[in-house]
Amino acid sequence: MSDVARRAGVSRATASYVLNRTPGARIPEQTRARVLEAAEQLRYVPHVSARSLRRGRSDLVVGHVDGTAVLRGGLSFVTLIQVARDVREAGYTFLIHGDPTVTGIPAARSWLALRPAAVVATLDRYTEDSVAMLAEAGTVPIALSHTPSDLTATVVIDDGDLGRTAAQHLLDRGCRRIVVLGGCSRLVDRQTLGHRMDEAEAAAEAGGAETRRVPFSPDRETAADLVRTWLADGTLPDGVVGATTTHAAHILTALVDAGVRVPEQVAVLAADDEPQAELVRPRLTTVSADLAADESRMADAVLAALEGRWDPELAVRRLPARLVPRDSA
Amino acid sequence: MSDVARRAGVSRATASYVLNRTPGARIPEQTRARVLEAAEQLRYVPHVSARSLRRGRSDLVVGHVDGTAVLRGGLSFVTLIQVARDVREAGYTFLIHGDPTVTGIPAARSWLALRPAAVVATLDRYTEDSVAMLAEAGTVPIALSHTPSDLTATVVIDDGDLGRTAAQHLLDRGCRRIVVLGGCSRLVDRQTLGHRMDEAEAAAEAGGAETRRVPFSPDRETAADLVRTWLADGTLPDGVVGATTTHAAHILTALVDAGVRVPEQVAVLAADDEPQAELVRPRLTTVSADLAADESRMADAVLAALEGRWDPELAVRRLPARLVPRDSA
DNA sequence: CTGAAAGCGCTTACAG
DNA sequence: CTGAAAGCGCTTACAG
Incomplete structure (x- = not known):
C-alpha cells in the first residue's frame, strides 16, 4: 500500500481511505482516481492479516x-x-x-x-x-x-420428514410389519443421517404397524444374512425403509436374489435419494430431500x-x- | 504473548524464544518452565497472522x-x-x-x-x-x-493404467468390437477422469479390436437410447468399458433391460470401482485404483x-x- | 481534505 | 542469558 500511495503521490492514510471506501472520508474524485489507477498498475492486493491485526477483528x-x-x-x-x-x-x-x-x-x-x-x-x-x-x-x-x-x-x-414420508408411504400401501433399517448404530450414521430413522420408526408405530429397528451396515453379506434370517425365522416384513439409497438398494437386491418378490411380498424404499436408485431392479422408490x-x-x-x-x-x-x-x- | 511474559516475569523476547524453541537461544531450564507454565495457564494461542506478518513468510x-x-x-x-x-x-x-x-x-x-x-x-x-x-x-x-x-x-x-487394464481384460476375454464409453466430452469428465479412457481406447486398438469412442452422460434415457441404436443398427459391441462405475452400471442395466445377455453377448466393465458395482445384476466387474x-x-x-x-x-x-x-x- | 503517528501481535538482530 | 527497539502491512483517531 505504501507503494500505491507513493505512486499516486498521496499519504498511506489517503490510499487506505480510497482503497477501503472508508465512509466519512471525502476524497476528491481526482485523487481517488489516481490512487485506484496506481493500485491497478501495481496489482495491489490487500494483506488481510495485517488488516485484521490492526482492526482487532477479522473477516x-x-x-x-x-x-x-x-x-x-x-x-x-x-x-x-x-x-x-x-x-x-x-x-x-x-x-x-x-x-x-x-x-x-x-x-x-x-x-x-x-x-x-x-x-x-x-x-x-x-x-x-x-x-x-x-x-x-x-x-x-x-x-x-x-x-x-x-x-x-x-x-x-x-431431516425428520424424510423418515416420516417414507413410513407413511408404506402405511398407505397397507404394510403392517415394517423394518426400519440402519441409522442407529455408529456415530457416522448419526452425523450423516440425523434423526430421519427415529422419525420413520415413530411414524410407522403411530400408524399401527408392527415396527422393528434393525442396525445395518450396507454391504452384500450383511444384507444376504439378514434376508436369510428373516426367511428362516418367518419374520419377513412386508415393508422396509432403508436409511440411505445404499442401505435400501442392498436389502432390495438381497431380497430379489433370495427369490422374494418386490414390491409384492416386501415393499422397499429409501429415506434418501441417490442416482443409483435407477440402477437396481426393480428400480428403487425413494424420498428426496428437496434442497432446491x-x-x-x-x-x-x-x-x-x-x-x-x-x-x-x-x-x-x-x-x-x-x-x-x-x-x- | 505479553501477558505470558509478564506472568512469567520475563521480557516478550524471552517468551517468544521459549515458545518457539528458537534454535541458538539458550534459556535456563527454570525460565523455560516458568514461561511454559504461564502459557498453559493463560491458554496462550499464537497469532499466526502476526507471526507471518513479522517473519515475512507464512506457513x-x-x-x-x-x-x-x-x-x-x-x-x-x-x-x-x-x-x-x-x-x-x-x-x-x-x-x-x-x-x-x-x-x-x-x-x-x-x-x-x-x-x-x-x-x-x-x-x-x-x-x-x-x-x-x-x-x-x-x-x-x-x-x-x-x-x-x-x-x-x-x-x-x-490414471492411464485404469483404462489399459480394463481394455486388456476385454481383449483377454476375446472381445473384438469394443466401445469405450465416456470421458471425452465435458470439461468435468476431463478433470474427474483424466486420460484413462484415452488409454483404454489406445490399448483396445493396439490389441486389434475394432474400437469406438462414444460420448455418454450417465442417465437412464441416454443408456436406453444407445442400446436401442446398437440393436437397430446391428452395431452391438461385444465389450464395453465405462469411464466410471456409474457409466458402466447404466449401460449394463440398459442392456439387460433390452434382453441382451451380459456378459455372454456383451461384456461390460468399469475403469473405476465404486460400491454400487455390487448392486447391479449381473454384478459389475471393475478396475480399482489401488490408492492404498x-x-x-x-x-x-x-x-x-x-x-x-x-x-x-x-x-x-x-x-x-x-x-x-x-x-x- | 490530507498527513504524521500510534499500535495490532509478533520476531529477531543488537546491546548490555 | 535477557531486554529494548525496530518493523512486518495495515487502519484510524487526531492535528493541521
Missing part, C-alpha cells in the same frame, strides 16, 4: 469438515457449502480447515491461531471447554447438527451469530421431503 | 477445490486430501479455499490476500498471468492435473516446491490398477 470464517467424511456427502457438508457461499457474499472470507484428527481443545487451538470471527463445525468437534475458550477469545462457535443442542449456537438440519425447494437461509442465522445476535428460530433447516415413486414400493 | 498452504465438485469425489480431490495431511505433518497450516466462482487472476487475488507460501489447485484455475502474479508475490503455484503442463509446477495424477498400494508421496513433491526445489519426477502419481472380477466381464 475470516472457518468451516471444519473432515475431508474423508466429505466424500460420503452428508447433509451437513452440503449445508456447509451453502452457508459458505452466502457468508462469502456477505463479504467474509470463508476457509475450510479440514484436519480430521482434531476435536475439542486442540481443534479450538488450531482455529484460534487464525483468530477467525467465527467457526462453523459439526457439533461433535466441540466440547464445553472448547466452546468457552473460543467465546473468550471473541470467536463465535457455531455448530452443525441434526438435533438442537445448548452447548453453543447450533444450525439444526432437521428449501427456503431456509441458514446463512442468515450464521450472519446473525457473527453480529452477536443468535436466533435459534432462524437456524432450523427443515428439509422438505418428496416421494420419488419408482417400482420397489 | 500457510491453501488448497482450492470446488465444493460441489468435491461431491463427485474425483481423484484430484482425494489426492488433495492426502497432500493436505502430509503438508500438515510437515508443520504447515493447510486451508481450503472453496469459492467455486473464481479462476485466473481473481482467484490469484483472493489467494494472495492470505499471502500463503503456496497454493494447490486444479490446473484449470490457473492462467499464465495468474501464475506470474503469484510467483512475483512469492507464493508458489502448484497445479493438480491428469496430464503434464508447463504452466507451473504440476502434480500429475496418471500407491507408494508415491505427492507431498514430497509439494514440500520440495515449497522450498524452491521442484522435481517433476517426484510429482507423478501413477495409480496402480487392479481388476476386481465380478460377473459382468
Whole structure:
C-alpha cells in the first residue's frame, strides 16, 4: 500500500481511505482516481492479516469438515457449502480447515491461531471447554447438527420428514410389519443421517404397524444374512425403509436374489435419494430431500451469530421431503 | 504473548524464544518452565497472522477445490486430501479455499490476500498471468492435473493404467468390437477422469479390436437410447468399458433391460470401482485404483516446491490398477 | 481534505 | 542469558 500511495503521490492514510471506501472520508474524485489507477498498475492486493491485526477483528470464517467424511456427502457438508457461499457474499472470507484428527481443545487451538470471527463445525468437534475458550477469545462457535443442542449456537438440519414420508408411504400401501433399517448404530450414521430413522420408526408405530429397528451396515453379506434370517425365522416384513439409497438398494437386491418378490411380498424404499436408485431392479422408490425447494437461509442465522445476535428460530433447516415413486414400493 | 511474559516475569523476547524453541537461544531450564507454565495457564494461542506478518513468510498452504465438485469425489480431490495431511505433518497450516466462482487472476487475488507460501489447485484455475502474479508475490503455484503442463509446477495424477487394464481384460476375454464409453466430452469428465479412457481406447486398438469412442452422460434415457441404436443398427459391441462405475452400471442395466445377455453377448466393465458395482445384476466387474498400494508421496513433491526445489519426477502419481472380477466381464 | 503517528501481535538482530 | 527497539502491512483517531 505504501507503494500505491507513493505512486499516486498521496499519504498511506489517503490510499487506505480510497482503497477501503472508508465512509466519512471525502476524497476528491481526482485523487481517488489516481490512487485506484496506481493500485491497478501495481496489482495491489490487500494483506488481510495485517488488516485484521490492526482492526482487532477479522473477516475470516472457518468451516471444519473432515475431508474423508466429505466424500460420503452428508447433509451437513452440503449445508456447509451453502452457508459458505452466502457468508462469502456477505463479504467474509470463508476457509475450510479440514484436519480430521482434531476435536475439542486442540481443534479450538488450531482455529484460534487464525483468530477467525467465527467457526462453523459439526457439533461433535466441540466440547464445553472448547466452546468457552473460543467465546473468550471473541470467536463465535457455531455448530452443525441434526438435533438442537445448548452447548453453543447450533444450525439444526432437521431431516425428520424424510423418515416420516417414507413410513407413511408404506402405511398407505397397507404394510403392517415394517423394518426400519440402519441409522442407529455408529456415530457416522448419526452425523450423516440425523434423526430421519427415529422419525420413520415413530411414524410407522403411530400408524399401527408392527415396527422393528434393525442396525445395518450396507454391504452384500450383511444384507444376504439378514434376508436369510428373516426367511428362516418367518419374520419377513412386508415393508422396509432403508436409511440411505445404499442401505435400501442392498436389502432390495438381497431380497430379489433370495427369490422374494418386490414390491409384492416386501415393499422397499429409501429415506434418501441417490442416482443409483435407477440402477437396481426393480428400480428403487425413494424420498428426496428437496434442497432446491428449501427456503431456509441458514446463512442468515450464521450472519446473525457473527453480529452477536443468535436466533435459534432462524437456524432450523427443515428439509422438505418428496416421494420419488419408482417400482420397489 | 505479553501477558505470558509478564506472568512469567520475563521480557516478550524471552517468551517468544521459549515458545518457539528458537534454535541458538539458550534459556535456563527454570525460565523455560516458568514461561511454559504461564502459557498453559493463560491458554496462550499464537497469532499466526502476526507471526507471518513479522517473519515475512507464512506457513500457510491453501488448497482450492470446488465444493460441489468435491461431491463427485474425483481423484484430484482425494489426492488433495492426502497432500493436505502430509503438508500438515510437515508443520504447515493447510486451508481450503472453496469459492467455486473464481479462476485466473481473481482467484490469484483472493489467494494472495492470505499471502500463503503456496497454493494447490486444479490446473484449470490457473492462467499464465495468474501464475506470474503469484510467483512475483512469492507464493508458489502448484497445479493438480491428469496430464503434464508447463504452466507451473504440476502434480500429475496418471490414471492411464485404469483404462489399459480394463481394455486388456476385454481383449483377454476375446472381445473384438469394443466401445469405450465416456470421458471425452465435458470439461468435468476431463478433470474427474483424466486420460484413462484415452488409454483404454489406445490399448483396445493396439490389441486389434475394432474400437469406438462414444460420448455418454450417465442417465437412464441416454443408456436406453444407445442400446436401442446398437440393436437397430446391428452395431452391438461385444465389450464395453465405462469411464466410471456409474457409466458402466447404466449401460449394463440398459442392456439387460433390452434382453441382451451380459456378459455372454456383451461384456461390460468399469475403469473405476465404486460400491454400487455390487448392486447391479449381473454384478459389475471393475478396475480399482489401488490408492492404498500407491507408494508415491505427492507431498514430497509439494514440500520440495515449497522450498524452491521442484522435481517433476517426484510429482507423478501413477495409480496402480487392479481388476476386481465380478460377473459382468 | 490530507498527513504524521500510534499500535495490532509478533520476531529477531543488537546491546548490555 | 535477557531486554529494548525496530518493523512486518495495515487502519484510524487526531492535528493541521
